[in-house]
Amino acid sequence: MILRAVVQRVSRARVTVGGEVVGQIGPGYVVLLGVSREDDEAAADYLAEKVAGLRVFEDEEGKMNRSIQEAGGAVLAVSQFTLYGDVRRGRRPGFDRAARPEQAEPLYRRFVERLRALGLHVETGRFQTHMEVELVNDGPVTILIDSEKTF
Structure with a gap:
């Protein structure tokens, strides 16, 4: 089990599909x-709990010490199979390790529902659709997480 996530702290973000x-x-x-x-x-479940518990929002002293819940933030969750792009050989990524859509979508939905169950407001992209993701990275703060605890 090696679910991967790129978590970016943002001041705002949105996903559009076809405008x-x-x-x-x-x-x-x-x-x-x-x-x-x-x-x-x-x-x-592990990854959702990890994301919900991250302490990367600044407290009164300017230290990254508050969770998204404490900061009153929301989550925009976007499925991205390209995180499993393997470019160790050649120039075109291979996606052999990425889950097929029929396996990936239920796990993506479970991740979203677990975040909601933990009390977070969660917006989503549209699964298996070409999306435009716009965001303003705050900090910038970008964290890599996986369920094998590689990062």
Whole structure:
């Protein structure tokens, strides 16, 4: 189980599909989520809990010491199979380790629902659709997380 996430602290973000805004947040996180063939529900739950508990918002002393819940932020979760792009050989990425859509979508949905169950407001992109993701990275703060604890 090696679910991957790129978590970016943002001041605002939105996802559009065909010119229509399908998800939008103010301060919070954009989470780009990659699902591998080996992932399961436990990995999705672990990653959601890790994201919810990250302390990367500044406290009164300017230290990154507050969670997204304490900061009153929201999450924009976007499925991104390209996080499993393998470029170790050649120039064109291979995606053999990425989960097939029929496996990835339920785990992506579980990740989103787990974040909501933890009390977060979550907006989403549209699964298996070409999206335009706009964001203003705040800091910048970008954190890599995976369920194998590689990062």
